[in-house]
Each structure stands twice: as structure tokens, then as C-alpha cells.
Amino acid sequence: MKAQGQAVDTTAAQPAPHAPFVVGAYAQGSIIMAHTYAIRHLVASHPTGFEINLQRQTTGAAPWHGWYKYPKIGMALTYYDFHNPILGYAFSASPYISKSFSRGAKHDFSFRLGAGLAYLTNPYNQETNHKNTIASSALNATLQFRFEYDYALTPHLGLLVGAGLNHYSNGATTKPNFGVNLPSVVLGLNYYEQRHPNLANGNAPAPEDVGKLFYNVSTSLGYKQRSEGDKQKYLVNSVTLAVGRRMNRKSNLLLGVEGFNDRSLKATLNDTTRAGLRQPDVKKAGVFIGHELLFGRLAFDSHLGFYVYAPYKSSTPYYERLGLKYHFTKLLFGAVDLKIHRGAADVIEFKVGAKL
Incomplete structure (x- = not known):
């Protein structure tokens, strides 16, 4: 007889007991x-x-x-x-x-x-x-x-x-x-309801995609305000291309490139640039390395990126991102990310994408 609360150690899938x-x-x-x-x-x-x-x-x-x-x-x-x-x-x-x-x-x-x-x-x-x-x-x-x-x-x-x-x-x-x-x-x-329920599938095999590459393509948008004095909300959007590898049962690693267009930076330049002077491009491009901690369809994202194209130096040369990602299907996913510059929030990104 199996002791209460002890996981079944078998590779065969067992019916899951009631989740109390x-x-x-x-x-x-x-x-x-x-x-x-x-x-x-x-x-x-x-x-x-x-x-x-x-x-x-x-x-x-x-x-x-x-x-x-x-x-x-x-x-x-x-x-x-x-x-x-x-x-x-x-x-x-x-x-x-x-x-x-x-x-x-x-x-x-x-x-x-x-x-x-x-x-x-x-x-x-x-x-x-x-x-x-x-x-x-x-x-x-x-x-x-x-x-x-x-x-x-x-x-x-x-x-x-x-x-x-x-x-x-x-x-x-x-x-x-x-x-x-x-x-x-x-x-x-x-x-x-039950402090020590019976547990099943304690030794479930690793998924078939461990060690395999995949590709992500996604786009995001968010809104931000420049200052207390300017009440307008400015659109911020991005496009991301990434290659990833399923490292084990719990983790993905990613390497990617992305482009950003923050329209609040254009408004700042319009306020500060002298008439007749050429304004730098406010668009930015970056490369990043990322990690996904996997819980079924849900993942906790963490990225560290570096700007490789940023004519207008409005922030640190690097950025961080923390977020939640959810796969609606094997192909389509959505995410909510917080983009950060040196510990200060830059924008909340609402993202949709596809895993290829």
C-alpha cells in the first residue's frame, strides 16, 4: 500500500488524484x-x-x-x-x-x-x-x-x-x-481540505523538445507619459526575433534582436532641439539574452539586452525585462513585460507572438 502523500515513481502516466x-x-x-x-x-x-x-x-x-x-x-x-x-x-x-x-x-x-x-x-x-x-x-x-x-x-x-x-x-x-x-x-x-493528498506522476519523462531549437517572432505595444506636466500618453512599440533552445524540463534559453520606437523621445527632442538643427533618430535596436522558467503553458521571462543602435542617448546602454508569458496554443503566445533601465521602469509591454 502506498503511503499517503508519497509520489508514484513510475514513467507511466497515472490518473491525478483530487487536487484539494x-x-x-x-x-x-x-x-x-x-x-x-x-x-x-x-x-x-x-x-x-x-x-x-x-x-x-x-x-x-x-x-x-x-x-x-x-x-x-x-x-x-x-x-x-x-x-x-x-x-x-x-x-x-x-x-x-x-x-x-x-x-x-x-x-x-x-x-x-x-x-x-x-x-x-x-x-x-x-x-x-x-x-x-x-x-x-x-x-x-x-x-x-x-x-x-x-x-x-x-x-x-x-x-x-x-x-x-x-x-x-x-x-x-x-x-x-x-x-x-x-x-x-x-x-x-x-x-x-486535505493536508497530505496522494500524488501521481512524480517521475514524468522529459518533454520531447528538450535540446531542440525554436524561433519566436513577436510584437508589442505600450503607453507612457513623459512627465507630470505633459498629460499625453505616447505609444511605444517593438518587434522581436529570437532563437531559443529547450535546455531541460524547466528552462528555455533565448538569443534575439529587437527594434524599438518610443514616440515620447521624439516629443522630448521637439521640445529641446533648436530650430533648424537636425534631430537624431529616436528608434533603437538591441540584442538580448533571455531565460524562461517554464510551468506548463506559463513562463516567467527575464531578459538582459544591449542597444547596438541608439543615436539618441536617452537611457543606459543596456536594459532589462521581466514578465509573464502564456502559450494559448503551441503556436500563439501572449506576454506582459516590464522593461527597465537600471532599476527604473520604462514601459509595460503587451506582447503577442508565434513560436515557430
Whole structure:
């Protein structure tokens, strides 16, 4: 008889057992990190929050469940009170994945990573709220990472303590946008439908495309604001060609070239170039190396790129990109990426493409 919670070690696909739910309710206490001088006047308060989340324990329905030692996937609904009338309140919804480092009969030590959308009730307004330099739009992106330790109080009830970071930003879609980082401690309870479910397909074979090359072609668009004084949103778009290789069950490596057209740079040149002088080209071209961490159809992207054509020196000679990519079919994918220059958000890119 197979011990409860033990994965089946076989290359033959086994029917996945029921994936049980975990419901959590947590209190959070935070500080505002003064990551730039422009927000130091806002760091006096200590935000507090409350979170409700619904998780599901993977049990082997897809091969990647076993490759990652059966992570949990979930949705977190979070409320934050900044205890500052300038900042107001924040409401967010974040899908996430939680990967265990150590799991035993009565404990589970894990790392959680999530991304989603947040609504801030009191964004920057030049006339009525000019001191809120953190965010100038109500709708923002949120990122969350956290280390969690859950200890079983009963077969169905667990005590959770955690420490992590919550981040809110609109990715420079509007200005000012210095964003807010909230280092947080967490205390709460989890209710387990079944703490130790049976697991299947713990030794699923590697996919057939390991070691093979593939090609990506994609295009993206985004919008950004130059400054608080200029309310216009400028279109930013790009075209990318990349070659990739499936390195193993969990990773792709990519090498690519891409071109960018940021129309906010043209507006800046029009404001600063003397009449009659020739303006440099604002278009840019770059090369990049990238990595994709794979979870079935979903991937976490990270790129490091270098501009090889940039007549107008508006930024650092390199750029970074972090994002989420999802394959709708074997051919078509979509992605949401944050392009960064030396830690500062440049633009949120909405991307569609094809894998050939």
C-alpha cells in the first residue's frame, strides 16, 4: 500500500488524484521602503493589511507538477491601509505559485511568487494630491514574493508565519511613478481540505523538445507619459526575433534582436532641439539574452539586452525585462513585460507572438 502523500515513481502516466483546496486568512504589517529621495516624505506611516487567498495543491495532472515537487497555485486578495491620507488604501488581486523547500508531516516551508493588479484609492493629482509621488494612476501592477512557514495545529488547520515584499507600480504609464515597496511580516491561518493528498506522476519523462531549437517572432505595444506636466500618453512599440533552445524540463534559453520606437523621445527632442538643427533618430535596436522558467503553458521571462543602435542617448546602454508569458496554443503566445533601465521602469509591454 502506498503511503499517503508519497509520489508514484513510475514513467507511466497515472490518473491525478483530487487536487484539494487550501483557504488562508492573514494579517500583514509593513513599512514603506525609502528607495528614492522623492518618496522620503511618505515613509513615516506603517501600513497594515489583510489577505484572503484560495490555493490548490497540484497532484500530478500535468508533468510539470512533479518536476517542481507539486507546488500550490492560488489567488490572493489583499487589502492595505497606508495609514496616511496622502496614500489612502490599496486593493489587489494576485495569482501566484508557491514552491515548497521542505515539506513534512506537520510543516511546510515554501517560497511564493505572484503578480497581478492593484487599485490605489488616492493617486497623485496635481491640484488635490500633489504629494503622492508613489503612483499617479489608480490602476497599478503588483508584484509579491514571500517566504512562508506553515505548522499543522490540527489535521486541517495550519498556523502560517511569513516575510516578504509587496510592490505597487504603474510601470511609468503615467508620471510621477516611483512606486512603493512594502517589506512585510505575515501571520495567519490556513484551512486544508486535505493536508497530505496522494500524488501521481512524480517521475514524468522529459518533454520531447528538450535540446531542440525554436524561433519566436513577436510584437508589442505600450503607453507612457513623459512627465507630470505633459498629460499625453505616447505609444511605444517593438518587434522581436529570437532563437531559443529547450535546455531541460524547466528552462528555455533565448538569443534575439529587437527594434524599438518610443514616440515620447521624439516629443522630448521637439521640445529641446533648436530650430533648424537636425534631430537624431529616436528608434533603437538591441540584442538580448533571455531565460524562461517554464510551468506548463506559463513562463516567467527575464531578459538582459544591449542597444547596438541608439543615436539618441536617452537611457543606459543596456536594459532589462521581466514578465509573464502564456502559450494559448503551441503556436500563439501572449506576454506582459516590464522593461527597465537600471532599476527604473520604462514601459509595460503587451506582447503577442508565434513560436515557430
